[in-house]
Amino acid sequence: MLDSFDKGWFVLQTYSGYENKVKENLLQRAQTYNMLENILRVEIPTQTVNVEKNGQSKEIEENRFPGYVLVEMVMTDEAWFVVRNTPNVTGFVGSHGNRSKPTPLLEEEIRAILLSMGQTVDIVETNIKAGDVVQIIDGAFMGQEGRVIEIENNKVKIMISMFGSETQAELGLYQIAEIN
Missing domain, CATH: 2.30.30.30 (SH3 type barrels.)
Known part of the structure; x- marks a missing residue:
């Protein structure tokens, strides 16, 4: 039975350097445990930085939040269990322990992160225009x-x-x- 229908973006804490492995494992587990309708998206926020090595400047993708992975999910007991028990996941940020459900990111926080990554975000429909x-x-x-x-x-x-x-x-x- 589903206890909660809290859809949102949650922050997973992982071992630093294992973010890509966690993303891969989580997507695989979502499919294996039939959780594709609950575990919707998994993102690792990155940024492009210029690095100089041996006198050469090149651009590399760098993890913006080492040790963290973002997951968009419907927070049910089953989905929480699948995500929480993914290898190399140490917990949810915003969870107060003792099996409590975590708090999702605020809408403006996830929008800013996704836009900075060049990701699409939901467009807010409005009739408001300049001068109003x-x-x-x-x-x-x-x-x-x-x-x-x-x-x-x-x-x-x-x-x-x-x-x-x-x-x-x-x-x-x-x-x-x-x-x-």
Whole structure:
């Protein structure tokens, strides 16, 4: 029986240097244990860096978070067990021990990570356009109104009136709402 339907991105802690092996094992175990509908994606955040070796400069892919792997999954007891018992996985980040379920990453955190990797993220559908006045519904400016300057990649630049002057803020589209 499924106890939970918490879909989200979770962070796995692994032995450093074993991230690719964990990804490979996890995808294999998802198939073997018939968990493909619960274990959706496995990602290892990397970045391209320039390294100079023997006077030659070359670009290499480097792990951004050594010892960690991201997994998008539906957090059921069965899926948790399969992932938790994958070889070289030492645990979930955000789990408080004693078999407690971990906390998923916040939507803005995983969006930033995936976009930095060149991955696609869900596009937020909106009718909001430049020049519209919107209500901020999340974050430090919650409750304020602002005028949209620009929208790009689910990010929106807004002018907010603060302390008698205009201030520009960059927010996620999910942090604003149309004013009716």
